[in-house]
Amino acid sequence: MKQNHLLSIGLGLVLAFGSAGVSQAEDLLQYLDFKSDQFTKSDMTREDLTAAIASGGGSVIDLSGKRLNNLDLSGLDLSKTKLEGPISTAPTSPAPIWMA
Numbered sequence: 614m615k616q617n618h619l620l621s622i623g624l625g626l627v628l629a630f631g632s633a634g635v636s637q638a639e640d641l642l643q644y645l646d647f648k649s650d651q652f653t654k655s656d657m658t659r660e661d662l663t664a665a666i667a668s669g670g671g672s673v674i675d676l677s678g679k680r681l682n683n684l685d686l687s688g689l690d691l692s693k694t695k696l697e698g699p700i701s702t703a704p705t706s707p708a709p710i711w712m713a
Contacts, residue, residue: 651680652682653682653683654680654682654683655680655681655682655683655684656679656680656681657679657681657684658684659684659685659686659689662676662681662684662686662689663689666689666690666691666693666694669693671693672693673693673694673695674693674694674695675694675695676694676695676696677695677696677697681696
């Protein structure tokens with residue numbers, strides 16, 4: 614009986630506080646402009662990417678930091694490519710006065 618009571622309390626706490634973080638994160642999406650060039654333009658064409666893969670031979674091609682938005686990558690062998698890596702798309706702003 615005591616275990617069921619503790620389980621229901623724990624479940625209630627998870628439901629009450631666990632969903633608050635998700636809703637706050639979803640609210641932040643309203644500030645992103647998914648139609649901007651950062652999300653719609655590509656740094657390379659499919660032909661450029663195909664040529665880079667062909668010229669790379671067996672070595673790894675570093676594409677980290679490249680935007681490949683809206684490219685049809687189907688049928689390409691990307692096993693010898695490095696795709697991860699941070700890309701900074703956030704505009705830089707001066708530090709707040711209290712941090713200066």
